[in-house]
Amino acid sequence: MEQNTSFIEEDYRASKNSPAYQNHFVGKKIVIVLDNAPAHSQMEHRVAVHEDMTLLRLGSYSPMLNPIESCFSVLKAHIKRFLAERTILLFHRREFHSYLESRMRLLEEAAMESLPCITESLVIREAMFCQRNVEKALNLDNMSYGT
Numbered sequence: 001m002e003q004n005t006s007f008i009e010e011d012y013r014a015s016k017n018s019p020a021y022q023n024h025f026v027g028k029k030i031v032i033v034l035d036n037a038p039a040h041s042q043m044e045h046r047v048a049v050h051e052d053m054t055l056l057r058l059g060s061y062s063p064m065l066n067p068i069e070s071c072f073s074v075l076k077a078h079i080k081r082f083l084a085e086r087t088i089l090l091f092h093r094r095e096f097h098s099y100l101e102s103r104m105r106l107l108e109e110a111a112m113e114s115l116p117c118i119t120e121s122l123v124i125r126e127a128m129f130c131q132r133n134v135e136k137a138l139n140l141d142n143m144s145y146g147t
Helices: 002-017 019-025 067-084 087-091 099-117 120-138
Strands: 030-034 053-057
Touching: 002 019, 002 030, 067 087, 067 099, 067 120, 087 099
Parallel strands: 030 053
Antiparallel strands: none
16 A cells, blocks of 8 residues: 555655745645555545645545546547557467467556656646636536546
């Protein structure tokens, strides 16, 4: 379980050392947002405590409040396009020992080729979308997602 929580400490340290934090946010709390992914279960009880860090858990199925959901949707669309262009490779073992290994390597290649689609401007756009929805939630206004 320690491995599952190490990313929180890594994110905390990376945030503290980032130029954005150093230039604009020194002295402010670092908020790490957790959704309901299995890897995030019981995080509040397993991570190192820092006075300037807050863990914020989102409610069940709240993609309109979680910018990573939209970013993952963009990433998954790129991966699907990559795989659709190489469908034939899913049915060939190629130079690998098994079909499973061949498919895993193809998925890894798809992920590596698709990662550049997660740009700074995409993340900012999705964060702004979520910020607008947080305001709607605070005002008890309706929110829509995926329209």
